[in-house]
Amino acid sequence: MNDELGSQYEPSKTESQVWQRWMQELEQFRARVGGKPPEQRFSIVIPPPNVTGALHLGHAINATIQDILIRYHRMLGHDTLWMPGIDHAGIATQAVVEKTIFEKEKKSRHDLGRDELVRRIWQWKETFGNRILSQLQAVGASCDWSRTRFTLDETCAAAVREAFFRLFAAGLIFRGRRLVNWDAQLKTAVADDEIYFETLRGQMTSIRYPLAERRDGDPEYLIVATTRPETMLGDTAVAVHPDDPRYRSVIGREVIVPLVGRRVPIIADGQLVDMNFGTGVVKVTPAHDPNDYATGLRHNLPQINLLTPDGRMNENGAGQFNGAAYDYHGKRFASDARKAILADLETLGLIAETRVHEHDVGHSDRSKTPIEPYLSEQWFVRMGDVDGGVRLGDQTSTPGLAQAAIDAVADGRVNITPERYARGYTDWLSQKRDWCISRQLWWGHQIPVWTTPASAADEMHKVLQIHDPEAQMFGARRRADGALLICSRSETTDHTLKNLAERQAIEIQRDDDVLDTWFSSALWPLSTMGWPQQGTSPAPDDQLLPYYYPTQVLSTAREILTLWVARMVMFGLFCDGHVPFRKVYIHAVIQDGSGRPMKKSLGNGVDPVDIVESHGADALRYTLASMATETQDIRLPVVKDAATGKNTSPRFDAGRHFANKVWNASRFILSHLGNEEDYVGVAPAELAVKGELADRWILAATSKAISDARQCIDEFHFADLVSTLYQYFWGDVCDWYLEIAKARIRSGDTQVRAVLNYLLRTSLALLHPIMPFVTEAIWERLSPNDLLARSAFPEPISIADHETVKTFSVLQQITRAIRDIRSQYNVDGKTVVAVRVQCDSAEMIKRVALGRTIIENLSQCSILEVDAKMVPPPESAIAVVGDATIYVAGVVNRDIEIQKLRQRRAEIEKLMASGRSKLENNQFVSKAPEKVVQGIRDQLELYKAEWQRIDENLGRMLATTQ
């Protein structure tokens, strides 16, 4: 059977076969809706990756973490659901497809039209959009692949419609004129997180604004400085600091904005103005700057918009000044208009100063063009507190949506790990800033609101009241201009609405905008499980929502804690009344070796798919899990592989080596298991008590590894999990137990085979959540008709037996001491050295006698004598372990031995001095806990014993030297 196992593990040969077995025999990891109590159900939703994206290390580490959790719980016998899927990623996807179409066909989206563009994006999605899912599968992600969802599919769309309807009906969705980040290239509002900042060399221009009426002592001008002179045409005030003595007299009076000739007030504002910066006078342009916008609200200033959606100066960019007319209408805003304005100001002699100024300019992530703050009509979700409160899905009441989400974390319904991230979550929500949910795009969930013109609003309103008196299908609200806004609940009611309007010959028009992608993402835990229905179909097997919602854990990156996690909590509470997950685990961000984030532009990223190909999925997972500590960043040194030219990291070698170790140790055990009948009745739990010393020891170590591993997973300590299992398997099992077992196997011992069988099965099961492929492949040799993926996770079988553990530890020390001497004297590996052990205590004599064969086999020695009284053998190298002196005969260099003993004696003396000074310190003895003081005393006794051994031997050697 084992002939087929090569001496090297080759993941590429194994992984696809193992994957096939899982997909077939576990029915694509299909989640069961069974009859388990809630504590035996475990569900996770995957953070849906961007449909345009490819797998990167962030996805890979997160997939590894989630897979460890889900596989562990599956092995605990829990019913598990790991819901996979992808996000339609509105602007990112539309930008990619538009770009491709333009490059190939030189057509814009307007050339194609809305329906055609959307059709093309769907086509693109079907062709390329599932790449990332197969990449996740290559990593071994055991999601329920039979239920893969997409944020734009029918099930998710139904949830979006229902949520929008309920929010609209509750008055939590409204339309408003606000300053948004405008991408003039893509002609849409973009979210804060879709902006990156670039430091540009710009020009700071100081401009003279003449006072409208001069009095005695007045300056002729107030001088304001700006990097965006074109916005001056929209100025509706200039501001000074209220405490600034230079300008106290002009507060409340007026200046004339050059070129447009507008008279605007001089206001005092301590928040906007820093009196130590520049001239201490600031222009205020509420429609074109966020700070000015806020200032405008404080002082009730008019908002004058200058911008057209495609980034040009609108009709407001014109005026009369000093008897001349100026007109910039139609010029490109931050370029042509700016140049013309500066030229005109120059001619008028109104430029006081220009100087080079470096500043950060926001750019759209998608079009790479500068963002303009733009005043426009958008849809918002109200985050703040509302009069009368907000009713949540469980009929309880909360002051507002943001508050509900804050409370959920504050009272522990949602627990965030690492804890420190809870603060960022709460701080962000506490601002309660309304959420702009409309995007001027075509790819996404179109806003389900229709407008009826004011002229027909009354009539339409009546019609709705007749057909839908309980407001179950439609929500209706008047706009300020008298028009009627109608929110329709579903696609079915959309048809009803159209029919009603047609029958009355009323023209209604659907809003063009689509929803922010985060709106559908915020519903992900609910929508994927079929909300507002019980599941994604009426089949009993599909009633996911009552069985698997709320989920247990959400594992994600910190950058979307606010944008995504907070919004899921809000929507979960609003729609359903329950939080969407109990625990949030924030994993670290992987950077390159010098601490820079991995970026395409830097060329420093490692492609996980390359690592799967070169090292295997298990190696990738092992290494990523070993880096999953609670720090916020982890560095992964990146090197270029000379052969392939691809980026990789030496850190993945550790994973490959470990997989290979597991493979070979398993190969060894498999080849010696022999007849199972010989030991099938021998229970490991019994051997843990009655077995040989080494059996008792390894079974105790195994039990400890099992309980440690369980605790590590429960507490999200993935790096600890890896090092615990590494140390256990490579150290305890391979380096010690297998080496001890070899001699016993040769002698035909059946008990050792029973232990080996247990160790192999247990180790494979323990390692399976981290390294599913190699462990499953070996398991197949043990149990061809079974899958490790659905076998039980090990349970501890014994409690630590201190005497066994202590004895074994002494034997290890003696073995190492003899090996050390062999190494120092370059003893050939085959030479058996003669050893004598002099022990003071009966306890030590007993221990050495117990472990005699172990020491002999593992250090190639023959123990001739173990006794309290012994004439120290001449010509021997010496080592001291506790109160035992070990003499290794035949290999000795007196000078080396003397030097070694002296060095060690000096070391011990230092330690003894430190211990003594502590014990002589009354403060220490009286204040330190008794346990600590006693510990020092015991330690000191041990030092004394060792010192004495060394001193005696040293004295003797010095005596014989002469």
Add this chain to the structure above:
RNA sequence: GGGCGAUUAGCUCAGUUGGUUAGAGCGCAUGCAUGACACGCAUGAGGUCACAGGUUCGAAUCCUGUAUCGCCCA
């Protein structure tokens, strides 16, 4: 500007509520073709815990400040 984090061996990181000689992997050095594994085995060297103060019988750990780097928010 506000908040958070990091600084421990050449590199990447652990280090539980302060307590016996600060650990691991990689790398390095030396030896080894040992019937599972050279992706291996054995042994070893390597640290003023960023710096300066303080609290304490006792500090990598707690407090204050400084420096450097990074992240988030404005």
